[in-house]
Structures are given as C-alpha cells and as structure tokens.
Amino acid sequence: MIVQPGPIVDFLIANQNVRDPYQIDWAKAKRTLKNLRIKASPSNMENKITGLSELPCNQQTFSLKQRRDENGDESAEVTVTVYDYFVKHRNIELRFSSNLSCINVGKPKKPTYIPLEVN
Numbered sequence: 001m002i003v004q005p006g007p008i009v010d011f012l013i014a015n016q017n018v019r020d021p022y023q024i025d026w027a028k029a030k031r032t033l034k035n036l037r038i039k040a041s042p043s044n045m046e047n048k049i050t051g052l053s054e055l056p057c058n059q060q061t062f063s064l065k066q067r068r069d070e071n072g073d074e075s076a077e078v079t080v081t082v083y084d085y086f087v088k089h090r091n092i093e094l095r096f097s098s099n100l101s102c103i104n105v106g107k108p109k110k111p112t113y114i115p116l117e118v119n
Contacts (some may be wrong), residue, residue: 003036008103009096009116021116026052026101033072033103039118040105047105057073057115058098064089080112092118 003011009021012029033049053060053068063077064085082102086092097115106112 007117008038008119009100010032012116015112021096021100024100029101038103038105040114040118047112049103049105050108050111051104053082053102053111053113055101056099057081057094057102057113060102060113062111062113080102082115086115086118094118 007090012024013019013021013030015032016028018024036049037046038049039045058081058093060082061079062082062085064080066076066078080089083094083098086097087094087109094115094117097117100116102113102115103112103119104113
C-alpha cells in the first residue's frame with residue numbers, strides 16, 4: 001500500500017471516512033498504522049510505527065532525564081506526560097493531540113511515544 005505524505009490525522013480521517021479525529025476507531029487505526037514509516041517534523045528522523053499508546057497524550061507518562069533539577073543535583077529523572085513534553089520542552093503547539101492516542105515508534109520493551117500531530 002502506498003500512502004500519500006502528510007499528517008497521520010488526515011490519513012486516518014480519510015481512511016475511516018470520519019469528520020474529525022475524535023470519531024476515529026482506534027482499534028482499526030492501530031492495524032492500519034502498524035509498520036508504516038513516518039518522519040517526525042522537528043527532528044526529521046524516519047521511524048516505523050510499532051503501535052499506539054493505551055492512554056491519551058495528556059495521560060501517557062515517561063521518565064525524562066534532566067541535566068539539573070531545582071536543587072542543582074545532577075541528572076535527575078522526572079515523570080512527564082507526552083503532551084507536556086512536546087508543548088513545554090520542544091515548544092510545539094498541539095491543537096488536539098492531548099486527548100488522542102500517541103504513536104509508538106519504539107521497541108516493545110522501551111516505547112517511544114510521539115503525538116499524532118508531530119509528523
């Protein structure tokens with residue numbers, strides 16, 4: 001299957017013939033997206049989609065290693081949501097991804113989540 005380049009959200013809306021991202025059937029979307037290759041816009045890295053997150057971006061968390069924390073300690077880890085990371089740390093405006101699943105482009109034991117809008 002050849003897929004037109006463009007945002008994943010637009011692809012899913014056209015593929016499922018729905019009006020907006022909130023009507024997407026995520027079980028069907030997971031099967032459709034698996035093994036597709038995407039380029040994430042800020043880094044321009046090409047990744048293969050391995051699945052979708054179980055939680056929406058505003059609830060899906062991961063451990064972020066920081067160089068220094070508030071106390072000046074070296075390399076502390078904080079738990080942050082995927083949505084907060086992309087909005088606050090990467091300065092990327094996300095219009096509707098907060099309530100939608102994230103794309104997983106990582107390994108099964110070490111997932112890497114990206115919001116649907118970042119591609």
